[in-house]
Amino acid sequence: MCEPRFILISMTRQPRLEIEYCTQCRWLLRAGWTAQELLTTFTVELGEVALIPGTGGVFDVRLDGDTLWSRAEQGGFPELAELKRLVRDRIAPDRDLGHTDRRAST
Structure with a gap:
């Protein structure tokens, strides 16, 4: 009797954001929390x-390997507003981040 065989294909959806964190x-x-905030802000991007x-x-926070x-390198943790701007500038440069952008320009 033949058993069904399944081939697992690893499909990475783009853009891929990685957060590498210290378990120690x-x-x-x-x-x-950082991942949740970014996914909430960039739901479709x-x-x-x-x-x-x-x-x-x-x-470390990487986007498509960058x-x-x-x-x-930067020392400490990123401010969430700054991290959102960094991500936005790469994946949705025309997007307005609302109060996050207004706070940065003051």
């Missing part, structure tokens, strides 16, 4: 958000 520092909640466990104090924020 217990930054999962921060990474999850983002194809996928991935949380990637890491170590050594890492907290680093938008690195805790090691």
Whole structure:
């Protein structure tokens, strides 16, 4: 008797945003909250958000492989408004972020 065979194809939806966070520092909640905020803001523009466990104090945000924020390079964590602008500038440059944009221009 033949058994059905399934081929799993990994399909990545674009654009893909990755948040790599340090498990030793217990930054999962921060990474999850950041992902939730970005998915809420960019509901149709983002194809996928991935949380990637890491170590050594890492907290990096990448979009399609390009680093938008690195805790090691920029020091500290990104302000959410700034991170939203960085993402917007890459995936929806004509989009108005409402109060987030108005706060940045003052």
